[in-house]
Amino acid sequence: xxxxxxxxxxxxxxxxxxxxxxxxxxxxxxxxxxxxxxxxxxxxxxxxxxxxxxxxxxxxxxxxxxxxxxxxxxxxxxxxxxxxxxxxxxxxxxxxxxxxxxxxxxxxxxxxxxxxxxxxxxxxxxxxxxxxxxxxxxxxxxxxxxxxxxxxxxxxxxxxxxxxxxxxxxxxxxxxxxxxxxxxxxxxxxxxxxxxxxxxxxxxxxxxxxxxxxxxxxxxxxxxxxxxxxxxxxxxxxxxxxxxxxxxxxxxxxx
Ligand SMILES: [Zn+2]
Numbered sequence: 001x002x003x004x005x006x007x008x009x010x011x012x013x014x015x016x017x018x019x020x021x022x023x024x025x026x027x028x029x030x031x032x033x034x035x036x037x038x039x040x041x042x043x044x045x046x047x048x049x050x051x052x053x054x055x056x057x058x059x060x061x062x063x064x065x066x067x068x069x070x071x072x073x074x075x076x077x078x079x080x081x082x083x084x085x086x087x088x089x090x091x092x093x094x095x096x097x098x099x100x101x102x103x104x105x106x107x108x109x110x111x112x113x114x115x116x117x118x119x120x121x122x123x124x125x126x127x128x129x130x131x132x133x134x135x136x137x138x139x140x141x142x143x144x145x146x147x148x149x150x151x152x153x154x155x156x157x158x159x160x161x162x163x164x165x166x167x168x169x170x171x172x173x174x175x176x177x178x179x180x181x182x183x184x185x186x187x188x189x190x191x192x193x194x195x196x197x198x199x200x201x202x203x204x205x206x207x208x209x210x211x212x213x214x215x216x217x218x219x220x221x222x223x224x225x226x227x228x229x230x231x232x233x234x235x236x237x238x239x240x241x242x243x244x245x246x247x248x249x250x251x252x253x254x255x
Contacts (some may be wrong), residue, residue: 001059001060001062001063001206002059002063002064002202002203002233003044003049003052003053003059003064003065003202003203003210003216004063004064004065004202004203004215004229004230004231004233005049005064005065005066005067005196005203005213005215005233006064006066006067006214006215006217006229006230007067007068007069007196007198007214007215007216007217008024008029008033008066008067008068008069008079008160008217009022009023009024009068009069009070009072010022010023010066010070010072010074010114011023011024011025011026011074011075011078011082011121012024012025012026012072012074012078012114013025013026013078013252014219015112016112016114017110018109018110018111019106019109019110019111020119020219021218021219021220022111022218022219023219024211024218024219024221025219026078026082028164028219028221029078029079029082030082030085031223031226032089032217032226033082033083033085033086033088034086034198035223035227036064036086036230036231037086038146039062039227039230040062040202041062041063041189041230041250042060042064042065043063043064043065043088043089043090044060044064044065044089045064045065045076045091045131046065046067046129046131046133046212047170047192048065049063049065049194049203049208050193050194050211052203052205052207053203053204053205053206053207053208053212054205054209055205059205060103061172064230065090065091066083066088066089066090066091067090067092067093067173067196067214068090068091068092068093069090069091069093069173069236070093070094070095070103070116070135070139070213071092071094071095071098071099071116071117071122071133071135071227072103072114072115072116072117073115073116073117073118073121074114075092075117075121075125075130075156076117076121076124076125077249078222079092079171080128082238083245084128089130089131090130090131090134090246091130091131091132091133091171092117092125092130092131092133093118093133093134093135093172093173094117094132094133094134094135094161095134095135095136095137095138095157095175096134096135096157096160096161096242097137097156097157097160098138098139098241099116099117099118099119099122099160099164099184100114100116100117100119101116101218102114102115102116103115103116103137105139106115109221118154119164122161122164122165123164123165126165126167126222131171132155132165132169133169133170133171133172133173134142134157134158134161134169134171134172134173135157135172135175136153136154136157136175136194137152137153137157137212138153139175139176140153140175140178141175141176141178142154142174142175142179142181142183142186143174143178143180143183144178144190145181146182147182147186149224150182150186151186151189152192153181154172154186154187154190154192156196158172158190158191158192160229170191170192170193170194171193171194171196172192172194172195172196173195173196173197174195174196174197174198176198177197177198177199179197179211182247184211187210187212190208194209194210194212195209195210195211195212196211196212196213196214197211197212197213197214198214198216198235199211199213199214200213200214200215200216200233200234200235200236201213201215201233201234202232202233203213213233214233215229215230215233215234215235217229234251237254
C-alpha cells in the first residue's frame with residue numbers, strides 16, 4: 001500500500017508572520033502524532049519506505065513517515081521529546097554548512113534569526129534513533145545550478161555529516177524541492193540510496209527512490225486538514241468555500 005511522507009520544517013511557535021507557514025507549534029505537532037496513532041497508521045523509517053517502494057518489504061495498509069527539513073535546533077529541543085512520547089521514527093535533513101550556525105538563508109524571506117542544530121545535537125538525535133540525512137551544504141536551488149556545483153553540494157554535505165556522526169548518511173532531501181535530472185543523477189553518483197522531493201502524493205511500490213513524494217504540513221493546518229493530508233498526501237488543502245464553489249461548477253455543467 002502507498003506511504004504518505006510528511007514534511008515539517010520547524011516545531012516551534014512562530015515569531016512573526018513570515019515564518020508562520022513553516023512553524024508547527026509543539027501542541028499542534030503532538031496532536032498530529034495523536035491523530036496518526038488514533039487512525040491506526042504505522043510510522044515507518046526512511047529506510048523502510050525505501051525497502052517498500054523497492055518491493056523488498058510489504059508496506060502496511062496505513063503507513064506514514066515523518067521528515068523535517070533544514071536541521072533547525074528545534075528538531076532537538078522541541079520535536080525529539082514529542083517523537084519520543086510516541087516512540088516514532090523520523091528523519092531530519094541537515095544543511096551541513098550551517099551546523100552550529102543560524103538560518104541565514106531565510107533572512108531574505110523575512111524570517112527571524114534562529115539557531116541551527118549543533119554537531120552535538122545531531123549526534124544526540126542520531127543516538128536517539130533519529131535518521132540524519134543531508135539537505136546540501138548551503139541550501140541552494142539544485143535545479144538551477146550547474147552539474148559541478150550540484151555535485152559539490154551533495155558530496156560535501158554527505159562527507160561533513162558522516163564526519164560528525166561516524167556513520168553513513170544515505171538519505172537526501174532537495175532544498176526548496178528544487179531538482180533536475182542533473183541534480184537527481186548527482187545525488188545517485190554521490191552514493192545516496194534515496195532522496196525526497198516536495199512533490200505531493202503517496203509513494204507506491206515502484207516509485208522513484210530519488211524523488212519520493214511528500215506532503216507539507218503547514219503551521220496553520222487545522223486538525224481536519226492534517227487528517228486529509230495524512231490520507232491523501234496532498235500539499236494544498238483548499239478552504240471549504242473553494243471546494244464548494246468547484247463542486248457547484250461541476251454540478252452546473254451536468255445540468
Ligand atoms: Zn530546506
